[in-house]
Amino acid sequence: MTDSIAQPESSNDQEKPKRIFKIIVIGNSNVGKTCLTYRFCTGKFPEKSEATIGVDFREKAVEIDDEIFKLQIWDTAGQERFRRSMINHYYRNVHAIIYVYDVTNLATFESLPLWINECDKHVIDPEIPRVLVGNKCDVDDEYIVVQTSTAQRFADTNNMPLFETSAKADNQQDHVNSIFLLLAHKLKYSKPLMTQPKLYSQSLISIDRTNNNGQTNTINSNSTENAAGYCMC
Numbered sequence: 001m002t003d004s005i006a007q008p009e010s011s012n013d014q015e016k017p018k019r020i021f022k023i024i025v026i027g028n029s030n031v032g033k034t035c036l037t038y039r040f041c042t043g044k045f046p047e048k049s050e051a052t053i054g055v056d057f058r059e060k061a062v063e064i065d066d067e068i069f070k071l072q073i074w075d076t077a078g079q080e081r082f083r084r085s086m087i088n089h090y091y092r093n094v095h096a097i098i099y100v101y102d103v104t105n106l107a108t109f110e111s112l113p114l115w116i117n118e119c120d121k122h123v124i125d126p127e128i129p130r131v132l133v134g135n136k137c138d139v140d141d142e143y144i145v146v147q148t149s150t151a152q153r154f155a156d157t158n159n160m161p162l163f164e165t166s167a168k169a170d171n172q173q174d175h176v177n178s179i180f181l182l183l184a185h186k187l188k189y190s191k192p193l194m195t196q197p198k199l200y201s202q203s204l205i206s207i208d209r210t211n212n213n214g215q216t217n218t219i220n221s222n223s224t225e226n227a228a229g230y231c232m233c
């Protein structure tokens with residue numbers, strides 16, 4: 001298996017058709033969803049993190065066994081107002097799910113069944129790849145309240161691999177990458193991609209798009225850009 005982060009696109013690469021996988025990152029506020037996504041897409045921990053408003057949307061090209069894919073990563077804030085208006089769009093055409101909790105905050109772990117339940121209601125395919133991520137493992141042991149054995153039991157029960165990691169620690173960069181690469185690998189080999197693009201018809205959200213160089217652009221979901229998580233193959 002030769003999986004890696006693809007280099008920034010050359011003009012030749014842009015001609016290549018790319019398959020797109022939509023991955024959603026789910027969990028309570030402040031568990032580090034945005035920081036994990038940012039870490040994967042830019043290779044850095046955000047210097048100052050701001051609460052997500054609506055949806056953060058980032059994308060990154062990865063190479064799996066000589067094929068380049070684009071991962072579109074969506075993470076949300078949990079505000080009720082947002083959730084009511086956006087929830088169906090958020091879950092539409094999802095290919096994989098990352099559930100995140102904070103190892104220093106038991107409540108975020110205990111909320112996971114609610115998040116799983118919500119996803120099960122909206123995501124049609126029960127077989128889509130899922131992973132569980134315990135974030136903030138860089139803290140001193142005394143602050144860790146969710147033990148590995150407890151988290152592993154939960155992950156096993158729910159049929160997901162567990163990653164305990166840190167968006168903050170530079171030495172965990174490869175580990176964070178491996179979460180996304182595992183999903184991309186599973187998708188490449190196990191999941192037929194959806195082929196029915198649906199364009200949004202309403203102006204609903206502003207979306208941050210971070211490219212391979214870490215630049216973030218804001219786009220609007222009713223633009224002609226392909227903001228939705230569908231396959232372009």
Ligand SMILES: Nc1nc2c(ncn2[C@@H]2O[C@H](COP(=O)(O)OP(=O)(O)O)[C@@H](O)[C@H]2O)c(=O)[nH]1
Binds near residue numbers: 033036137165
């Ligand atoms: N110590 C530590 N703090 C983190 C880590 N990831 C995120 N944070 C902090 O946790 C807070 C919430 O992060 P954020 O990504 O905005 O959480 P989100 O609400 O789940 O998107 C911020 O203050 C981050 O700096 C981590 O791996 N370790």
Ligand SMILES: [Mg+2]
Binds near residue numbers: 033035075076077
């Ligand atoms: Mg956020």
